[in-house]
Amino acid sequence: MNKIRSYIKGVGHNVPDRVVTNDELSKLMDTTDQWIVERTGIKERRFADEGVGPSDLAIPAVENALQDANLSKDDIDLIIFATISSDYYIPGAGCILQDKMGFGNIGAFDIKTSCAGFIYGISMADQYIKSGTFDNILLVCSEVQSTTMDLSDRGRNTAVIFGDGAGAIVLSSTTEDRGILSTHLHSDGKNVKELWLKEPSTKSSNRLSKESIERGDHFLFMNGREVFRHAVKRFPETINESLEFNGLTSEDIDLLVPHQANLRISDMIQKKMGLPDNKVFNNIQKYGNTTAASIPICLSEAKKEGRINNNDLVVCAAFGAGFLWGSTVIKW
Ligand code: COA
Numbered sequence: 001m002n003k004i005r006s007y008i009k010g011v012g013h014n015v016p017d018r019v020v021t022n023d024e025l026s027k028l029m030d031t032t033d034q035w036i037v038e039r040t041g042i043k044e045r046r047f048a049d050e051g052v053g054p055s056d057l058a059i060p061a062v063e064n065a066l067q068d069a070n071l072s073k074d075d076i077d078l079i080i081f082a083t084i085s086s087d088y089y090i091p092g093a094g095c096i097l098q099d100k101m102g103f104g105n106i107g108a109f110d111i112k113t114s115c116a117g118f119i120y121g122i123s124m125a126d127q128y129i130k131s132g133t134f135d136n137i138l139l140v141c142s143e144v145q146s147t148t149m150d151l152s153d154r155g156r157n158t159a160v161i162f163g164d165g166a167g168a169i170v171l172s173s174t175t176e177d178r179g180i181l182s183t184h185l186h187s188d189g190k191n192v193k194e195l196w197l198k199e200p201s202t203k204s205s206n207r208l209s210k211e212s213i214e215r216g217d218h219f220l221f222m223n224g225r226e227v228f229r230h231a232v233k234r235f236p237e238t239i240n241e242s243l244e245f246n247g248l249t250s251e252d253i254d255l256l257v258p259h260q261a262n263l264r265i266s267d268m269i270q271k272k273m274g275l276p277d278n279k280v281f282n283n284i285q286k287y288g289n290t291t292a293a294s295i296p297i298c299l300s301e302a303k304k305e306g307r308i309n310n311n312d313l314v315v316c317a318a319f320g321a322g323f324l325w326g327s328t329v330i331k332w
Contacts, residue, residue: 006129007179008330009136009172010071012064013300014057015165015287016048020146022160029156036160041263045163045288047146053087054142055096057166062101062140064300069136069170073101076170077134079108080125082117082141082292084321085148086110089200097140114195115259115320116185117141117292118167122328123183125171135173141292142166148197150219158222161262163288167296178311178331182245184238185326191230194223195321231265231319236272238327239317246329250274252313255302259318260284260294269317281307291320308332 021044022033036042048057058081066072081094088096092110097103113120118141125137143166149159171180199217200208208218235258243249250273258266263284270280281302290297295316302308310332317327 002175004130004132004173004175005179006126006171007174007176008169008299008332010065010067010069010170011168011296011300011303012061012068013165013167013297014060014064015297016046016052016057018047018049019044020047025151025160028151029159030153031156031160039264040161041284042161042288043285046165048144048164052144053093054083054085054144054166055087055093055100057144057164058093058097058140058142058168059101061142061166061168062097062138065138065168065170069172071136071170073103075136076103076106076138078106078128078137079103080121080137080139081108081110082113082121082139083110083143084112084114084117084291085143085145093142094140113292113324114322115261115289115291115294116318116324116326118295119183119316119318119326119328120185120324122169122171122180123185123326126180126183129171129173137171138168139171140166140168141296143291143293145220145291148220150216154216155219157224158220161222161289162220163290165287165290165293165297167293167300169296169299181329181331182242183326183328184242184245186234186238187322187324189322191226191323194226194323196221228262228265230323231261232268234319234323234325235265235269235317238325239269239273239315242315242327242329248313248329253279253315254312255308255314256280257295257298257302257314257316259320260287260289260298261319262289
């Protein structure tokens with residue numbers, strides 16, 4: 001009997017309606033459309049309305065993914081929710097989604113693996129399926145980062161980059177020769193403070209003090225130059241290791257989907273991998289960096305646009321806070 005593999009049976013996404021242009025940001029902070037486009041490629045991003053959390057944004061994405069997979073809620077065995085902006089500090093967004101969408105009492109848990117959330121999530125889901133534990137797993141990646149942004153001059157190097165959005169996939173079992181061929185995961189915790197959200201912290205009995213709010217410790221902080229320097233090294237490194245692992249070269253790639261960190265980073269990866277424009281998918285221009293959600297949003301759009309078809313070789317790679325990075329090779 002052929003061994004069990006996992007494959008992406010369905011994919012969907014959802015972004016908030018509210019478009020925030022670079023010009024709108026330039027009314028809140030000292031920045032310009034030209035600076036943002038030149039340094040990041042971003043033209044606009046989406047911000048969720050007040051009161052909307054990642055679990056809410058995820059619902060239409062999950063509905064789309066289930067429809068695309070031709071499955072119902074009852075077919076799902078497990079929910080993995082990748083987010084670093086969970087609705088509440090406790091509990092995780094996975095069980096909030098389970099309740100809101102009326103899933104049965106299946107397992108639901110969050111993973112907090114920043115922009116690498118999709119890669120880490122698919123790696124876990126793949127293991128559950130290959131081991132025969134579950135047949136259909138929902139991997140949800142959803143973020144509301146807009147409320148973690150300091151939308152003033154002080155936060156301008158970070159605030160112009162991030163946006164809100166959700167993507168979801170259904171990973172299912174198959175005995176066909178297709179699906180997830182490999183996943184590679186890495187971390188380097190030396191760089192925690194280069195991209196972090198410090199407060200509220202359990203290390204302080206105050207949790208969130210007046211002083212820490214004044215310092216802006218409750219906003220996401222990013223050392224852009226350090227992040228950039230590491231990202232342009234780690235992306236090609238992990239893409240190459242995953243290709244080598246599978247005995248492939250960059251010429252075998254039908255579509256590369258890099259986490260949407262910055263268009264300049266994507267362009268550098270494309271150049272290093274020697275890929276033509278039609279083999280790399282980017283949508284950061286319209287959504288900014290949506291952290292864990294960026295890769296599944298890209299996959300969903302790419303599939304709808306006919307840029308991913310059955311048997312295509314799709315490579316996804318991500319880099320983010322931690323630092324964490326990794327890649328996956330998928331025979332669609
Ligand atoms: N608008 C206008 N000027 C800005 C600005 C903004 N939004 N943000 C920073 N600046 C200014 C700085 O204050 C600095 O001014 P100075 O020269 O007078 O001191 C100048 O622009 C250059 O700042 P610097 O931080 O060196 O810019 P950069 O070329 O490194 O670009 C980033 C900044 C954030 C765009 C870039 O570092 C980057 O993209 N990093 C990676 C980010 C990323 O991918 N994050 C996601 C990880 S998953």
